[in-house]
Each structure stands twice: as C-alpha cells, then as structure tokens.
Amino acid sequence: MLTALGGGVGAAKFLEGLSNVIGNEQLNVIVNTGDDIKLGGLNISPDVDTIIYRLSGVVDRKKGWGLEGDTFNFLNSLKRFGLETWFNIGDQDIATHIYRTHLKSKGFSATQIASRIAKAFGLADNISVLPMTDHDVETWIQTNEGEMHFQEYLVKKKMKPEVCRVTVRDIDQASAAPGVVDSIENARAIIVCPSNPIISIGPILQVKGIRDALKKTKAQVIAISPLVGGVPLKGPADRLMRGLGLEVSSAQIARLYSEFLDTMVIDLEDAHENQAIVDLGLKTLVVDTVMSDKEKASILASSVLELI
Amino acid sequence: MLTALGGGVGAAKFLEGLSNVIGNEQLNVIVNTGDDIKLGGLNISPDVDTIIYRLSGVVDRKKGWGLEGDTFNFLNSLKRFGLETWFNIGDQDIATHIYRTHLKSKGFSATQIASRIAKAFGLADNISVLPMTDHDVETWIQTNEGEMHFQEYLVKKKMKPEVCRVTVRDIDQASAAPGVVDSIENARAIIVCPSNPIISIGPILQVKGIRDALKKTKAQVIAISPLVGGVPLKGPADRLMRGLGLEVSSAQIARLYSEFLDTMVIDLEDAHENQAIVDLGLKTLVVDTVMSDKEKASILASSVLELI
Numbered sequence: 001m002l003t004a005l006g007g008g009v010g011a012a013k014f015l016e017g018l019s020n021v022i023g024n025e026q027l028n029v030i031v032n033t034g035d036d037i038k039l040g041g042l043n044i045s046p047d048v049d050t051i052i053y054r055l056s057g058v059v060d061r062k063k064g065w066g067l068e069g070d071t072f073n074f075l076n077s078l079k080r081f082g083l084e085t086w087f088n089i090g091d092q093d094i095a096t097h098i099y100r101t102h103l104k105s106k107g108f109s110a111t112q113i114a115s116r117i118a119k120a121f122g123l124a125d126n127i128s129v130l131p132m133t134d135h136d137v138e139t140w141i142q143t144n145e146g147e148m149h150f151q152e153y154l155v156k157k158k159m160k161p162e163v164c165r166v167t168v169r170d171i172d173q174a175s176a177a178p179g180v181v182d183s184i185e186n187a188r189a190i191i192v193c194p195s196n197p198i199i200s201i202g203p204i205l206q207v208k209g210i211r212d213a214l215k216k217t218k219a220q221v222i223a224i225s226p227l228v229g230g231v232p233l234k235g236p237a238d239r240l241m242r243g244l245g246l247e248v249s250s251a252q253i254a255r256l257y258s259e260f261l262d263t264m265v266i267d268l269e270d271a272h273e274n275q276a277i278v279d280l281g282l283k284t285l286v287v288d289t290v291m292s293d294k295e296k297a298s299i300l301a302s303s304v305l306e307l308i
Numbered sequence: 309m310l311t312a313l314g315g316g317v318g319a320a321k322f323l324e325g326l327s328n329v330i331g332n333e334q335l336n337v338i339v340n341t342g343d344d345i346k347l348g349g350l351n352i353s354p355d356v357d358t359i360i361y362r363l364s365g366v367v368d369r370k371k372g373w374g375l376e377g378d379t380f381n382f383l384n385s386l387k388r389f390g391l392e393t394w395f396n397i398g399d400q401d402i403a404t405h406i407y408r409t410h411l412k413s414k415g416f417s418a419t420q421i422a423s424r425i426a427k428a429f430g431l432a433d434n435i436s437v438l439p440m441t442d443h444d445v446e447t448w449i450q451t452n453e454g455e456m457h458f459q460e461y462l463v464k465k466k467m468k469p470e471v472c473r474v475t476v477r478d479i480d481q482a483s484a485a486p487g488v489v490d491s492i493e494n495a496r497a498i499i500v501c502p503s504n505p506i507i508s509i510g511p512i513l514q515v516k517g518i519r520d521a522l523k524k525t526k527a528q529v530i531a532i533s534p535l536v537g538g539v540p541l542k543g544p545a546d547r548l549m550r551g552l553g554l555e556v557s558s559a560q561i562a563r564l565y566s567e568f569l570d571t572m573v574i575d576l577e578d579a580h581e582n583q584a585i586v587d588l589g590l591k592t593l594v595v596d597t598v599m600s601d602k603e604k605a606s607i608l609a610s611s612v613l614e615l616i
Contacts, residue, residue, distance in 0.1 A: 041410035073379050077403035080428045083410070091399040095385035102349035102391070120388045 001026040003183045003219075006193030007200020008035070008047045009064035009234055010226050010291075012054035014193045017297025019055055019127060021305060026126050028183035030210070032195070033110060033131045034139035034168050034203030037151045040083045042097040043104050045131070046151070047200065048114050049096055052129055056121035064234070067092045086156040109134040111177045130183065132204045135174035139203055140167050141240075150199060159236040163243030168203045176209040184213040189308040192223035192261075194289060196232070197253045198240040214260035222263040222307055224300070225250035228290055229269035251276035258282065263307055265289065265300075283307075309334040311491045311527075314501030315508020316343070316355045317372035317542055318534050318599075320362035322501050325605025327363055327435060329613060334434050336491035338518070340503070341418060341439045342447035342476050342511030345459045348391045350405040351412050353439070354459070355508065356422050357404055360437055364429035372542070375400045394464040417442040419485045438491065440512045443482035447511055448475050449548075458507060467544040471551030476511045484517040492521040497616040500531035500569075502597060504540070505561045506548040522568035530571040530615055532608070533558035536598055537577035559584035566590065571615055573597065573608075591615075 002025060004015060015029060035046045046065065053059040053067060060066045070090030078085050089097065096117060103113045110131040118129050139150040143161030153161060184190060195201050205211045214221060226232050227250050238248045246252050250266040251273045257264075263283040266273055271286050278284055285307060291297040310333060312323060323337060343354045354373065361367040361375060368374045378398030386393050397405065404425060411421045418439040426437050447458040451469030461469060492498060503509050513519045522529060534540050535558050546556045554560050558574040559581045565572075571591040574581055579594050586592055593615060599605040 040406050041413055042406065067385075071379055071381050071399065073399035074382065074403050077375075077400035078406070081403065081407040081424075082428070083403075083407060091379065091381035092385035094402065095382050095389065095391075098348050098350065098382075098386070099389040099391065105349055116389075120390070 001187050002189055002191065003028045003030065003187035004191045004193055005030045005201055005204050007032045007195035008050045011193035011195045012051045013291045013297050014224060014301065015051060016054050016294060017291060017301035019124065020298045021301050024126050028128045028130055030130050030132050030180050030204060032200045032203050033133060034137055035150060036138060037149055039087050043101045044097050045100065048129060048131055052118050052121055052123060055127055056123045058121060066090050087151060130179050131177050132180060132210065133174040133207045134177045135170060137171050137174050137203065138169045139199060140169055154236065159239055163240050166198055166240065168206055171203065171206045174207050176207050181209050181213045184217050187219045189219050190214065190217065190221040191304060192257060194224040194226040196226060196235055196237040197256050198237065198244065220262045220308055221260050222265060222304055223257050223261055224265040224289060224304065225253055225267065227270060228267040249273055254280055254282055265304060309495050310497055310499065311336045311338065311495035312499045312501055313338045313509055313512050315340045315503035316358045319501035319503045320359045321599045321605050322532065322609065323359060324362050324602060325599060325609035327432065328606045329609045332434050336436045336438055338438050338440050338488050338512060340508045340511050341441060342445055343458055344446060345457055347395055351409045352405050353408065356437060356439055360426050360429055360431060363435055364431045366429060374398050395459060438487050439485050440488060440518065441482040441515045442485045443478060445479050445482050445511065446477045447507060448477055462544065467547055471548050474506055474548065474552065476514055479511065479514045482515050484515050489517050489521045492525050495527045497527050498522065498525065498529040499612060500565060502532040502534040504534060504543055504545040505564050506545065506552065528570045528616055529568050530573060530612055531565050531569055532573040532597060532612065533561050533575065535578060536575040557581055562588055562590055573612060
C-alpha cells in the first residue's frame with residue numbers, strides 16, 4: 001500500500017504516472033480541501049475533482065482541470081444574475097458540484113462524497129481519494145489588496161496581489177478524515193506529490209493527526225519538489241513562499257518537511273541544491289521532474305518507486 | 309391594471325399576446341407553483357420560469373419551455389451519478405435554478421426570487437410575475453401506478469398512468485403571496501388564462517384568500533378555455549378531468565369557475581357548448597383560441613380585452 005499527499009494539477013499529473021506503474025497495489029491519495037469553496041450555493045472541491053478527473057482519464061489535459069470537451073453555457077448564463085463567474089465551471093463539471101452539494105445537504109461527509117464521485121467516474125478500485133478532513137476548512141490569503149479566498153487570489157486576481165499571510169480557516173477544529181492516519185501509518189511508503197508546499201501540502205500538514213502520523217510512521221517519506229530551476233511550472237508557490245519570507249528553493253521545501261521527510265526528489269536544474277538538502281540529513285534524488293506527458297510522469301513515478 | 313391567473317405553456321403564449329396589446333398598462337400574473345419540484349437539491353419552478361422566459365423573449369418557442377438554443381451537457385453528465393435525469397434542464401436554464409436555490413437558501417421568498425429572475429431576464433417593468441404563494445406546495449397525482457409528483461406524471465411517465473386523484477400537498481398552510489389578493493381586488497379585469505383547470509388553475513384557487521378575492525372583486529372575471537374541439541392542445545387536462553370523474557368540456561371548466569366567473573371564452577370548434585355555458589348565467593365569447601403564433605395570440609388577447 002502506497003500513500004500520497006497532494007493538491008491540484010501537479011499532484012494529479014504525478015499520480016497519473018504513479019497509477020500507471022503500481023499495477024494493482026492500493027494507492028491512497030490524501031487530498032487538500034483548503035481550496036474548497038462555496039459559490040452560488042454549490043460546494044466545490046477543486047483539488048479532489050482535479051485528481052479524480054485526471055486519474056479516471058476524463059480531465060481536460062490542456063487546462064489540467066475540468067472535463068475534456070466541456071462547454072461553458074451555464075457560466076455565461078450566470079452573468080445575467082450578477083453571480084460571480086470568475087470561477088470556471090463547465091456544463092458537465094457542474095453535475096459533479098450539484099451531486100456533491102446534494103449529498104452534502106443530506107449529511108454525507110467529504111470522504112463519502114469523494115468516494116461516490118470517484119466511483120461515478122470509474123476510478124480504478126485500487127485507488128482511494130481521501131479528502132484530508134471531513135470538516136469544512138478554507139484557505140484565505142492576506143494580501144496588499146485585502147484578505148481573500150485562495151481561489152479568488154488564484155483565479156480572479158490571477159496571483160497578482162502581494163501575499164503576506166496564509167490562513168486555513170477553522171483548521172484547528174479539523175481532524176483527519178477516516179482512513180487518513182491509518183493510510184499514513186500502514187503504508188510501505190509515503191509520497192508528497194509535487195504540489196505547492198504552502199497552499200496544497202501546508203493545509204494537509206495542519207490537520208490534527210496528520211503531521212504526527214507522518215513523524216511516527218515507519219514508512220519512508222519521499223517528497224517531490226514542485227520547483228524546476230527554482231520556479232514552479234504552474235501556480236503561485238514562489239509568490240507565496242516569498243510573501244511569507246521564505247527562500248524560494250527545493251532546499252527550503254525540504255526544510256518545511258524535514259520533521260518527517262526521508263528523501264527529497266529535485267529536478268536536474270536544481271542539482272546545485274543537492275548538498276543543502278543532504279546537509280539537512282536527508283537523502284536526495286536528482287532527476288528530470290518535468291511531466292510534459294503521461295510517459296514522463298510514469299518515468300518520474302518509477303524513479304520514485306525505486307527509492308523504496 | 310389587469311390581473312391574470314395561469315400555469316405553463318398555454319398561459320405563457322396567451323400572456324405574450326396580451327403583453328403585446330396592453331401598452332404600458334400594469335399586468336400582474338398570478339402563477340401556479342404546485343408544479344414546483346426539488347431535484348438534485350435544485351429548486352425548480354417550471355410555470356414561473358416558462359412565463360418569465362416567454363414574456364422576456366428568450367423561451368425555446370418550439371418546445372414552449374426552456375431557453376432558446378440551450379444545450380444539455382449538464383443533464384447528460386448527471387447520468388453518471390445516478391441522479392434523476394427525466395426532467396429536462398438545459399445548461400443555460402440551470403443557471404436560473406441555481407440562482408433560485410441560492411436565494412431560497414438565503415431566505416428569499418418565491419415572490420422575491422421571481423421578481424429578481426424576471427429582472428435578470430429583462431422582463432418589461434409593467435409586468436409582475438407573482439407566484440401564487442410563498443409557501444412550498446407540490447401537486448401530487450394518485451394513479452393506478454401509485455402516487456407521484458405531477459412533473460413525474462407529466463414528464464417521466466408521459467401522462468400514461470390513469471389518474472384518480474390530485475392533491476396539492478401543504479396547500480392548507482399556503483396563504484396568498486404578497487400582492488396577489490390586492491391585484492385581484494384592484495384590477496379592472498381578471499383573466500384566467502387557457503391553462504389546465506385541474507393542475508394549473510386548480511392549485512391557485514386552493515390558496516387561502518384567492519378564491520374569496522375572486523368572488524368579492526368588482527372586476528370582470530374572464531376565463532379562456534384550454535380546450536379546442538373538446539381536447540387540450542397540449543398537456544393532460546382531458547386525462548385529469550376524466551380521471552376525476554368530470555365531463556371533459558369547456559362547459560365543465562365554466563362550472564368549476566362559476567362561483568367567480570363572468571365570461572367564458574371558448575373556441576369556435578366548441579360553439580355547440582355555448583348554450584350550456586349561457587345556462588350557467590355566464591356571458592360567452594366564441595372565437596378562434598388556437599395561438600399558433602404570436603400574432604394569433606395577440607388577436608385572441610385583443611378579443612378578450614374588448615369584453616372589458
């Protein structure tokens with residue numbers, strides 16, 4: 001049994017590669033839910049959906065999120081009601097959000113909902129998508145333009161405001177969802193996906209019970225840096241790290257994870273950081289981490305598996 | 309000020325004609341909400357939407373309901389979740405339902421919601437679409453295949469089951485929505501649209517205060533029969549009337565309304581019923597009531613206005 005921690009597009013790409021090379025081995029994916037947002041009364045869980053869509057082969061590969069071939073007539077129509085339309089919801093995609101909202105209103109937990117959505121999309125039986133917590137949490141960003149939901153910062157404001165603080169609202173009431181701690185304690189290895197350390201992995205580590213389980217587990221913990229040549233291929237990891245006064249480097253990410261990390265995987269372009277990470281007492285693997293297609297994601301996943 | 313009572317497609321067609329010939333005169337439309345249904349967590353109000361869509365010029369004229377040029381990708385996508393898909397919701401149309409559901413969850417009344425939706429679609433300022441009540445009611449049909457929501461009988465079961473009883477659930481708790489009684493008392497004329505007398509007009513008349521207001525008002529009350537040659541042009545009026553042991557005729561509809569009715573408008577094909585209606589002490593108008601296009605609807609509306 002393998003367990004992974006991850007957020008959105010980068011994690012989804014890596015997990016697709018991983019799922020191609022693990023055969024029938026059980027893979028548990030603990031997914032960030034700090035990105036969750038309620039818009040127009042709909043419960044949206046972007047990271048959970050991005051991972052399910054990718055792993056069930058229906059993702060829009062060009063965008064990295066949403067459903068392949070989706071249309072946007074609903075979103076256009078929403079404009080006349082003065083509702084927010086900056087968050088891109090496709091016409092097929094909205095069925096997922098309506099299903100989630102419907103189940104949530106009937107008392108189903110995030111875990112139960114993710115499991116049903118995964119099943120509806122035909123996700124392989126050996127893969128479990130586990131929201132990090134069943135409690136409602138939301139990641140908010142304090143910026144020079146005020147405080148806003150992370151999605152607003154990312155999508156509406158296109159990452160332009162300067163970040164000074166990141167807060168996961170209600171995280172102190174959030175305990176790990178069923179199966180999460182178990183899947184960390186009993187895995188043969190834990191893989192921290194190439195996701196944003198602040199906004200994707202950060203909230204997961206703040207959930208009660210998860211960091212402790214990572215520290216205690218006998219499994220090897222391997223993290224893949226989302227940085228290539230010191231910058232993220234996508235998303236605001238560098239802006240967020242800089243905004244919080246952190247050095248933007250894979251070594252810095254290793255430091256954030258050092259309490260529980262065994263091995264850090266970094267890109268060839270960042271080979272010069274290798275020594276700094278070794279100096280933290282960690283093992284390293286320096287490989288090509290750019291997942292420009294499915295095959296390259298599978299090769300990266302294979303290299304990671306060889307570490308175990 | 310004119311006031312109309314109506315249900316779905318037939319009423320909408322007539323009201324479109326009426327709106328074309330009244331200039332800037334205020335028109336209040338009291339709309340049946342017994343057809344309302346909650347599906348997949350969405351609050352849907354078919355008659356209210358059909359009338360707003362028609363009167364704001366965005367209706368799918370071929371179908372008589374929904375939005376012109378709409379797509380159905382959402383509905384197709386819903387299938388994978390095992391949710392009911394027999395109710396046709398277009399991708400643009402769903403924005404209306406999400407807006408309604410969102411406002412309802414925030415405590416807005418059906419009246420407030422209809423007013424906002426009408427405004428969003430640019431409905432003319434002199435037309436008010438008034439849901440008959442702000443209370444949640446639902447029309448259920450007892451049939452030889454069991455009891456079911458009217459929409460299920462109409463859309464899913466295609467009006468095939470034999471009807472034995474019609475019940476508007478929670479109607480005894482429903483009082484007239486704000487403005488409804490007032491618009492009956494103070495109108496210069498009341499027009500009962502060519503709608504199903506059992507399923508569209510019936511629920512309106514059962515709302516506390518409405519039948520009394522119709523009996524008391526000094527305004528002339530004119531009803532247009534939905535039957536042409538003894539059968540409805542659309543919908544199950546004949547099946548429902550027969551199922552309830554009623555004669556299927558315009559004279560029978562006049563009898564159902566006789567407590568408050570002054571004038572009955574019937575189709576040329578039903579001229580033989582004229583005497584039976586006159587015998588009830590009512591005035592009659594025998595004209596072509598088939599509204600095959602906008603112009604014919606306007607001509608019918610003009611004929612009705614001439615009665616006042």
